[in-house]
Amino acid sequence: MCGVVGLIGEDQAGEKLYPALFALQHRGQDAAGILSYDFERSQFHLEKDLGLVEDVFTTERRKRLKGTMALGHTRYSTIGSVDKEDLQPIFLSYPYGIGMIHNGNVTNYDEIVDYLRNRKLRWTFSRNDLEILMHMVAVGLSSRKDNPDLPASLAEAVKELLQTVQGAYSSIGMLADQGMFAFSDMNGIRPLLIGRQKKGDKYNYCFASEKQVFFGLGYEYWRDLRPGELVFVDKDRNLHSFVLSEKKPRPCMFEWIYFAGSETEWHGRPVYEVRLKLGEILAEECRKKGLDIDVVAPVPDTSRAAACRLAEVLEKPYREVLIKNRYVQRSFIVNEPEVRKMMVNLKLSPVQSEIKGKKILLVDDSIVRGTTSARIIRLLRDAGAEKVYLASTCPPIRHPCFYGIDFPDGESLVAHKRSESEVEKILEVDGLVFLPLNRLQEGLGLKNLCSACLDGDYPVPVSTENFLKTRNINLGGEL
Numbered sequence: 455m456c457g458v459v460g461l462i463g464e465d466q467a468g469e470k471l472y473p474a475l476f477a478l479q480h481r482g483q484d485a486a487g488i489l490s491y492d493f494e495r496s497q498f499h500l501e502k503d504l505g506l507v508e509d510v511f512t513t514e515r516r517k518r519l520k521g522t523m524a525l526g527h528t529r530y531s532t533i534g535s536v537d538k539e540d541l542q543p544i545f546l547s548y549p550y551g552i553g554m555i556h557n558g559n560v561t562n563y564d565e566i567v568d569y570l571r572n573r574k575l576r577w578t579f580s581r582n583d584l585e586i587l588m589h590m591v592a593v594g595l596s597s598r599k600d601n602p603d604l605p606a607s608l609a610e611a612v613k614e615l616l617q618t619v620q621g622a623y624s625s626i627g628m629l630a631d632q633g634m635f636a637f638s639d640m641n642g643i644r645p646l647l648i649g650r651q652k653k654g655d656k657y658n659y660c661f662a663s664e665k666q667v668f669f670g671l672g673y674e675y676w677r678d679l680r681p682g683e684l685v686f687v688d689k690d691r692n693l694h695s696f697v698l699s700e701k702k703p704r705p706c707m708f709e710w711i712y713f714a715g716s717e718t719e720w721h722g723r724p725v726y727e728v729r730l731k732l733g734e735i736l737a738e739e740c741r742k743k744g745l746d747i748d749v750v751a752p753v754p755d756t757s758r759a760a761a762c763r764l765a766e767v768l769e770k771p772y773r774e775v776l777i778k779n780r781y782v783q784r785s786f787i788v789n790e791p792e793v794r795k796m797m798v799n800l801k802l803s804p805v806q807s808e809i810k811g812k813k814i815l816l817v818d819d820s821i822v823r824g825t826t827s828a829r830i831i832r833l834l835r836d837a838g839a840e841k842v843y844l845a846s847t848c849p850p851i852r853h854p855c856f857y858g859i860d861f862p863d864g865e866s867l868v869a870h871k872r873s874e875s876e877v878e879k880i881l882e883v884d885g886l887v888f889l890p891l892n893r894l895q896e897g898l899g900l901k902n903l904c905s906a907c908l909d910g911d912y913p914v915p916v917s918t919e920n921f922l923k924t925r926n927i928n929l930g931g932e933l
Contacts, residue, residue, distance in 0.1 A: 455713055455858045456542070456557040457481035457528035458646070459667050460626035462634040462687050463658030468499060468519025470671060471526035475507045477666045480715060481557075482530035486510045489543035489553045491628050492521035493689060498553060498630070502527075502541045523628055527555040530860070540582040549595050551630030554588045557663055558623035558644045558858040561916040566590070566619055587625055590615040604632060605686045609696040612637050612684045616698055620914050622706070622857035622904075624679070626661050633688040636661045640699035641913040642681030643706050643857050643904050645720045649673035656691040664718035678720060704904040704913040707894065708859055711848045712756050712819045723899055726759055732847040732889065732897040733760030733817070737767035740887050745843050746813055753818040753830060754778040754802070760847045761817035775809050775816075775834065776802045802830065810838030820848035821877070821888075822861055824868030828881050843885040847897075850874065850888050853910045861907070 457478025461467045468490030475486055487502025488511070501515045507528065527542040545553035560566065560583035567586060570576040574593050578585045594611020601607045608629075615637075622643035626636045638646055649668035650657040660673050668675050679685060682699025705721055716726040740747075749771045752761035755778060765772035779801050814834060821827050827844060834842050850869035854862045864870045869877050878886040891908055895901050906912040 455481055455530045455860075456555075457663045458555045458557045458624065458626055458661070459526040459663070460524070460555070460628070460634055460636065460661040461526075461658070461671070462523045462660075463651075463653060463656075463691050464522055464671075466520070467522050467524035469516050471519075471524050472507070472511050472516050474662070474667050474670055475511075475526045475528055477670055477715070478526075478528045478663055479507055481663060481713065482528035484531050485529040485541045486527065487529075487541055487543050487555075488519055488524055488526045489545060489555075489628070490519040490521040490524040491553070491630060493523070493631065495520070496631055497521075498545060498551065500543065500545070500553075502538075502543065504538065504541070523634055525553060525555045525626055525628060537580075539580045542582065542584055544580070544582065544585060544588065546588055546592055549592060549599055550632055552588055552592055552595075552627060554584060554591070554625060554627040556584045556587060556623050556625040557646075558639070559583060559621050559856060560586060560619055560623065561621040561856050561914060562619065569618070583621075583623075584625070587615065587619060587623065588627070590619060591627065604629075605688070605694040605696075608635060608686055609684050609698065612696075613698045616640050616682055620916070622914070624663070631689065633686060634659070634661075635684060635686040636679060637684040637698075638679050638681055639914075640682040640701045641904065642679075642701075642703040643913065645705070645709055645714070645718075646679040647718075647720070648676045648679060648685065650676045653691075657693075658691065659687045659693065661685075664715050666715055666717040669717075675719075702902050704902060705900070706857065706859075707898065707903045707905050708820070708848075708855075708907070710898055713859070716759065721900060728898055729757075729759040729819075729847070730763045732894070733763030734767055735893050735897050736760060736817070736845055736847055736887065736889050737764040739889060739893070740764070740768065740815065740843075740845055743885060743887055745815060745885050745887075746841070747815045747843065748813040748840075749773045749775070749808070750815045750817060751775040751808075753816060753826075756819040757817045757847065760819070764815075764817055764845070770815070773805075773808045775805050775814060776830065777805060778802055802833065804833055804837040806837045809834055811840055813841040813843075814839050815843045815845060817845050817847070819846070820851060821846050821868060821881075822851055823866050824877070824881060827868075827883075831881055831883050841884040843887070844881065844883045845887040847889055847894075849891045849894055849905075849908045850877065851907050853907050855907045856912070856916045857904065857906075857914070859907070
């Protein structure tokens with residue numbers, strides 16, 4: 455999972471993406487990058503590095519990002535490594551000069567790499583799956599270089615890509631001297647939104663993973679990018695749209711549950727509103743269990759809205775019993791297990807005065823590996839809690855995700871092949887409540903979701919063994 459943003463039509467577009475990336479920092483903290491394009495000088499400018507946005511983009515680096523078209527990226531590594539050659543954005547010099555970023559995962563990576571090498575004589579430099587998306591675009595455009603209708607040629611190139619490259623991906627790209635494009639996989643699993651700002655008789659355009667980016671830039675949210683849609687904005691700011699697939703959308707439910715910022719919306723469903731509704735429904739499920747509760751408390755920050763609404767429905771006091779260290783990154787998206795364990799201890803501090811002698815209902819957005827949950831429960835017990843119950847706004851996560859969330863190995867999931875009572879014992883909690891899948895759909899107001907990690911119904915078929923082998927190699931493991 456990553457954060458992506460593209461901007462065309464703005465003076466100093468690259469510099470303006472610097473504050474925009476702060477709005478997407480929660481989507482990736484491994485690295486950040488900006489690629490700008492200067493139409494006057496026909497020149498790309500690239501700045502990217504490991505680290506947080508504020509650490510990567512010094513004043514000197516920002517000043518080098520000249521031009522009226524730019525791409526920005528915050529990286530959360532899943533299939534590639536965290537080496538510098540895998541950082542985004544990346545670009546090719548032929549045809550046109552292409553720069554791209556993406557959010558998601560390609561699930562048939564090795565198959566596409568073999569196709570590019572053996573059929574198209576193209577070699578990859580990195581292990582980042584974005585690079586094969588970019589090569590596929592380049593191959594498609596090269597085969598149509600004599601066609602004067604560039605938007606149509608690009609549409610045909612992307613259509614071939616969508617029919618060949620499997621997985622979940624929302625991508626934004628730039629063509630030197632031509633314009634900016636954006637496209638989504640045929641199931642629309644990953645979010646990409648379009649914003650615009652009136653300038654003269656036309657619009658400047660912005661593409662972004664989340665809506666709050668537009669507010670910071672002074673843009674209005676216009677609409678979502680459709681599944682299998684290509685949008686191309688040429689250098690004169692004319693917008694061309696091509697819907698290349700008729701499939702129904704299968705948006706990832708985990709965006710509303712955990713990953714997306716509370717300020718955004720997707721498919722007309724505001725994230726904060728959904729989280730309130732899930733808290734309301736979860737309260738009903740807790741009531742069925744007959745739990746003896748003194749206070750309701752969230753695991754900060756994502757579950758705060760749900761916990762607040764749950765407390766209102768149950769007519770129980772809402773308390774903040776865990777204080778989050780804002781300078782420690784989200785522990786779930788840290789790759790190394792030992793580092794993740796240490797960060798849980800550093801990230802959350804108990805408020806003992808609100809814990810001692812209390813029967814606490816702890817509300818979390820989800821329970822993935824169980825590492826964080828188990829340590830938090832132990833933290834509350836050590837601080838004097840009489841009882842600790844745990845309620846999750848997400849149903850049990852029993853299956854791996856291959857589409858951009860970093861749990862591709864089912865064995866690492868605490869609920870994998872286990873009953874809820876078995877998970878309860880492992881976590882050493884006095885009571886455990888999961889939201890049922892049908893009630894999650896009720897809270898989201900959507901039924902045609904990607905909920906493969908909950909029910910094993912994958913929109914795009916994938917071989918677990920092959921995917922894990924590729925991932926292991928990409929992360930520096932053995933063949």
